[in-house]
Amino acid sequence: MINIFEVNETNKMIEQEKLDVRTITLGISLLDCGDSDLNSLNHNIYDKITRLAKDLVSTGKEIELEYGIPIVNKRISVTPVALIAGKACTSPDDFVSIARTLDRAAQDMGVNFIGGYSAIVSKGMTHTDENLIRSIPKALSTTERVCSSVNIGSTKTGINMDAVKLMGQIVKETAEATKENNSLGCAKLVVFCNAPDDNPFMAGAFHGVSEADAVINVGVSGPGVVKHALEGVRGEDFEVLCETVKKTAFKVTRVGQLVAQAASVRLGIPFGIVDLSLAPTPSVGDSVAEILEEMGLESVGAPGTTAALALLNDQVKKGGVMASSFVGGLSGAFIPVSEDQGMIDAVNRGSLTIEKLEAMTCVCSVGLDMIAIPGNTPASTISGIIADEAAIGMINQKTTAVRLIPVVGKDVGDTVEFGGLLGYAPVQPVNKFSCSDFINRGGRIPAPIHSFRN
Amino acid sequence: MNKSIITVVGKDTVGIIAKVCTYLADNQVNVEDISQTIVQDYFNMMMIVDTGRSSKPYSEMVTDLERIGDEIGVRIRCQREDIFEKMHRI
Numbered sequence: 001m002i003n004i005f006e007v008n009e010t011n012k013m014i015e016q017e018k019l020d021v022r023t024i025t026l027g028i029s030l031l032d033c034g035d036s037d038l039n040s041l042n043h044n045i046y047d048k049i050t051r052l053a054k055d056l057v058s059t060g061k062e063i064e065l066e067y068g069i070p071i072v073n074k075r076i077s078v079t080p081v082a083l084i085a086g087k088a089c090t091s092p093d094d095f096v097s098i099a100r101t102l103d104r105a106a107q108d109m110g111v112n113f114i115g116g117y118s119a120i121v122s123k124g125m126t127h128t129d130e131n132l133i134r135s136i137p138k139a140l141s142t143t144e145r146v147c148s149s150v151n152i153g154s155t156k157t158g159i160n161m162d163a164v165k166l167m168g169q170i171v172k173e174t175a176e177a178t179k180e181n182n183s184l185g186c187a188k189l190v191v192f193c194n195a196p197d198d199n200p201f202m203a204g205a206f207h208g209v210s211e212a213d214a215v216i217n218v219g220v221s222g223p224g225v226v227k228h229a230l231e232g233v234r235g236e237d238f239e240v241l242c243e244t245v246k247k248t249a250f251k252v253t254r255v256g257q258l259v260a261q262a263a264s265v266r267l268g269i270p271f272g273i274v275d276l277s278l279a280p281t282p283s284v285g286d287s288v289a290e291i292l293e294e295m296g297l298e299s300v301g302a303p304g305t306t307a308a309l310a311l312l313n314d315q316v317k318k319g320g321v322m323a324s325s326f327v328g329g330l331s332g333a334f335i336p337v338s339e340d341q342g343m344i345d346a347v348n349r350g351s352l353t354i355e356k357l358e359a360m361t362c363v364c365s366v367g368l369d370m371i372a373i374p375g376n377t378p379a380s381t382i383s384g385i386i387a388d389e390a391a392i393g394m395i396n397q398k399t400t401a402v403r404l405i406p407v408v409g410k411d412v413g414d415t416v417e418f419g420g421l422l423g424y425a426p427v428q429p430v431n432k433f434s435c436s437d438f439i440n441r442g443g444r445i446p447a448p449i450h451s452f453r454n
Numbered sequence: 455m456n457k458s459i460i461t462v463v464g465k466d467t468v469g470i471i472a473k474v475c476t477y478l479a480d481n482q483v484n485v486e487d488i489s490q491t492i493v494q495d496y497f498n499m500m501m502i503v504d505t506g507r508s509s510k511p512y513s514e515m516v517t518d519l520e521r522i523g524d525e526i527g528v529r530i531r532c533q534r535e536d537i538f539e540k541m542h543r544i
């Protein structure tokens with residue numbers, strides 16, 4: 001039988017160490033919504049989303065109340081829109097109307113973000129894909145809740161460098177289109193390599209084609225819980241350190257599994273996966289950077305940071321895998337700069353640079369995330385950074401992503417406020433040397449040798 | 455069987471258990487076990503209860519107990535047992 005100490009431990013995690021379920025994301029397939037008439041297509045999309053998601057928020061709140069665990073976000077992901085709109089959308093503006101439909105559906109369902117305004121162009125780009133990509137700046141500047149992602153490479157296909165070049169321009173155009181709001185549009189745009197089909201986390205969530213009609217995916221969190229556990233083993237060796245992270249990750253993930261199953265039963269929608277993640281927020285005590293510093297680093301970015309992050313990421317997975325029957329998504333520690341007070345402090349102290357962050361992305365989940373850079377950074381430089389991250393993902397068979405915000409009118413030394421969970425960020429310097437001749441070559445980087453396993 | 459855990463944390467005062475138990479009895483909630491400790495002068499009580507025969511909607515019970523806690527100056531939480539079972543038992 002459960003005893004008072006165990007109950008107190010769980011409730012302390014929730015009340016003092018900010019344990020929460022970061023998101024319940026309802027994935028919805030739009031593959032059966034296709035129509036050659038744009039109005040009918042929009043109508044079908046709105047109908048399907050609102051039919052399946054009508055109880056999402058109320059069910060999430062019910063679970064929160066009954067188990068006493070906060071569920072921070074309830075969100076929706078849909079099939080990459082480029083896959084369903086080919087017949088009806090013949091121009092970028094046609095696509096924008098779909099973005100508005102998604103926005104309206106999300107608003108009416110009471111969710112703050114809807115993901116899947118996406119295209120998968122890892123090997124080649126269809127005319128439809130290109131139209132969707134070119135519509136992104138307008139779509140993100142005229143909607144509030146829509147999140148967009150583009151997959152430009154994979155270990156199996158190599159990297160589509162034409163798409164990488166185009167995405168550098170699109171990131172710039174999105175920044176310009178949303179310059180009144182500190183180029184906030186770019187916070188809702190992710191460029192991926194090896195994007196997973198079942199990621200519940202925004203802005204990169206979409207409902208992949210390998211998925212069922214509808215599915216519940218859950219993202220857990222709990223950097224504060226891990227940090228607190230590590231405070232109890234200061235000075236101990238790495239075996240003790242790793243065991244402590246692993247056991248804590250197990251406990252955190254069990255809550256995610258419970259919430260996922262409860263949501264699945266109550267909504268009558270199959271459970272997909274739990275994403276084993278440490279997702280920080282800007283509030284103090286909810287930081288991945290603080291975990292790394294608790295391990296013994298003076299400030300994140302110091303030598304040893306990559307090793308510390310690697311062991312954290314690995315132990316989170318080892319503990320989490322046993323706690324959940326299905327694991328997927330991005331699974332690992334997130335290192336978004338603006339959403340993590342410890343990362344922000346480290347940048348301000350001068351200990352954390354984009355180059356070090358790039359190294360860190362080799363060993364953790366995702367990539368260069370929520371980093372503000374000078375607004376005058378050339379598109380080709382952004383493409384170069386995207387290509388570097390994609391290469392790391394392609395060669396290491398992992399997901400990588402880039403979510404950079406070239407803030408119009410801002411330069412190194414300025415700070416940019418995004419608000420809410422998106423936090424704030426100091427503008428970080430970017431290498432000034434050009435890579436435009438490299439980016440302008442066009443074409444594809446072939447798949448790496450270790451992708452040929454057949 | 456519908457087990458829940460009720461926890462009461464706060465400054466010790468007369469009648470905490472009585473108030474909570476009266477509410478539970480009025481709503482056909484059976485108390486199966488009570489344990490309590492004093493941690494740093496704070497009253498710390500846990501009850502294992504069965505809500506299976508109660509006709510009260512669960513969410514109302516959670517908010518009612520919270521309100522009773524507010525009235526007597528303690529924090530009362532009512533949570534389904536699964537969250538503790540899942541976290542602490544394999």
